[in-house]
Amino acid sequence: MTSAPVSVPALNTSRSQDLFSAAQTLMPGGVSSPVRAFRSVGGDPIVFDRVKGAYAWDVDGNRYIDYIGSWGPAICGHARPEVIGALHEALDRGTSFGAPCALENTLAEMVIEAVPSVEMVRFVNSGTEACMSVLRLMRAFTGRDKLIKFEGCYHGHADMFLVKAGSGVATLGLPDSPGVPRSTTANTLTAPYNDLEAVKQLFADNPGEIAGVILEPVVGNAGFITPEPGFLEGLRELTTEHGALLTFDEVMTGFRISYGGAQARFGITPDLTTLGKVIGGGLPVGAYGGKAEIMAMVAPAGPMYQAGTLSGNPLAMTAGIKTLELLKQPGSYERLEAITKRLSDGILAAGREAGLPICGGSISAMFGFFLCDGPVRNFEEAKATDSQRFGRLHRAMLERGVYLAPSAFEAGFTSLAHSDADIDATLSAFRDCFAAIA
Ligand SMILES: *Cc1c(COP(=O)(O)O)cnc(C)c1O
Numbered sequence: 001m002t003s004a005p006v007s008v009p010a011l012n013t014s015r016s017q018d019l020f021s022a023a024q025t026l027m028p029g030g031v032s033s034p035v036r037a038f039r040s041v042g043g044d045p046i047v048f049d050r051v052k053g054a055y056a057w058d059v060d061g062n063r064y065i066d067y068i069g070s071w072g073p074a075i076c077g078h079a080r081p082e083v084i085g086a087l088h089e090a091l092d093r094g095t096s097f098g099a100p101c102a103l104e105n106t107l108a109e110m111v112i113e114a115v116p117s118v119e120m121v122r123f124v125n126s127g128t129e130a131c132m133s134v135l136r137l138m139r140a141f142t143g144r145d146k147l148i149k150f151e152g153c154y155h156g157h158a159d160m161f162l163v164k165a166g167s168g169v170a171t172l173g174l175p176d177s178p179g180v181p182r183s184t185t186a187n188t189l190t191a192p193y194n195d196l197e198a199v200k201q202l203f204a205d206n207p208g209e210i211a212g213v214i215l216e217p218v219v220g221n222a223g224f225i226t227p228e229p230g231f232l233e234g235l236r237e238l239t240t241e242h243g244a245l246l247t248f249d250e251v252m253t254g255f256r257i258s259y260g261g262a263q264a265r266f267g268i269t270p271d272l273t274t275l276g277k278v279i280g281g282g283l284p285v286g287a288y289g290g291k292a293e294i295m296a297m298v299a300p301a302g303p304m305y306q307a308g309t310l311s312g313n314p315l316a317m318t319a320g321i322k323t324l325e326l327l328k329q330p331g332s333y334e335r336l337e338a339i340t341k342r343l344s345d346g347i348l349a350a351g352r353e354a355g356l357p358i359c360g361g362s363i364s365a366m367f368g369f370f371l372c373d374g375p376v377r378n379f380e381e382a383k384a385t386d387s388q389r390f391g392r393l394h395r396a397m398l399e400r401g402v403y404l405a406p407s408a409f410e411a412g413f414t415s416l417a418h419s420d421a422d423i424d425a426t427l428s429a430f431r432d433c434f435a436a437i438a
Pocket of ligand 1: 125126127128129131154155156157216220221249250251252276277286
């Protein structure tokens with residue numbers, strides 16, 4: 001006799017469903033950003049009412065342990081009193097100046113001190129803006145047009161990055177979305193992640209034409225994929241050898257993989273870096289920075305134009321400063337590393353116990369797993385994951401009060417607010433749910 005499945009009271013999400021039905025008549029797909037619509041896991045999305053610490057509450061009153069953290073910014077926990085308190089004070093002095101503000105100096109100093117490659121920084125309003133601006137800068141500085149990116153790496157939704165290199169057209173730079181002209185992506189070359197030989201070949205085939213290479217130094221947008229030993233080093237050498245620039249897109253990994261980002265953790269210093277998510281502490285922010293010599297190209301110091309009405313606004317700067325202050329306290333990253341590793345090890349063990357193919361891991365406050373044997377080194381291999389099974393897992397976890405990213409191809413995030421008891425409860429839910437989907 002097998003043991004009876006653990007019964008869980010059905011999740012009542014009727015208000016979420018009503019709101020989402022209405023939203024679909026008001027906004028395309030009912031959302032402001034596609035992955036929120038749960039299309040890749042099936043079922044209706046949960047409409048949140050409020051967030052605090054490690055938890056999110058939906059409009060029906062259900063509580064979830066949250067492993068998305070607003071897709072990264074909530075690394076100190078949602079709605080930290082220090083951040084909220086500082087925001088209240090900042091609010092009373094006005095929401096936007098459109099003029100220089102002292103808070104920009106403070107956050108810039110913190111970013112420059114923390115991130116090895118950054119000697120000067122420009123604040124923008126999103127990761128997308130940071131990446132599109134950094135590409136313009138790479139081109140402006142080198143006087144070259146071509147860019148190398150990696151399959152499965154996400155750099156925001158600007159035209160030039162919207163290239164999915166399908167197998168047949170591996171390096172042709174065909175656009176991924178209607179509305180993106182072929183001419184816009186013609187200069188976007190792609191290679192599989194962790195494949196240094198492919199990058200070498202692109203440099204050989206396009207001599208003197210490649211402005212730079214951009215990548216997620218730890219991938220979070222194709223599931224969680226880590227750089228193999230030698231990959232980042234190899235890219236550093238190749239770009240230097242060919243007079244091209246190396247950009248780490250640390251919008252996700254910045255202040256998450258370590259206080260100095262992935263570049264500090266791995267000891268590889270790129271020429272340029274993009275940031276977002278954590279440095280806004282939950283408000284809309286992005287930034288790009290790098291060597292002073294390169295940043296001197298940016299207007300008004302130099303000729304490369306880039307601007308923003310709300311850039312560097314006092315609310316976003318305040319939330320960013322407070323978040324970095326909290327992260328800087330001794331023990332923060334040790335704590336993040338320890339709980340995330342315990343979570344990740346527990347997930348893998350639970351999956352194997354249930355007889356499922358599973359692989360994955362964690363670095364600092366970022367983790368992920370794939371329902372396949374692995375190891376997964378690139379997007380092509382990530383696609384071997386059983387996404388239907390992941391969909392069932394996602395739903396089952398929701399019913400047990402755990403909110404995972406609604407896609408098999410997203411990394412998970414922990415925060416300083418996740419307690420040991422939260423991790424235990426999560427692992428217990430995983431054990432039940434893996435058994436249910438095995
Ligand atoms: C989220 C993300 C972006 C885009 O940032 P937005 O603020 O959503 O525009 C770019 N690059 C990476 C690596 C990201 O994770």
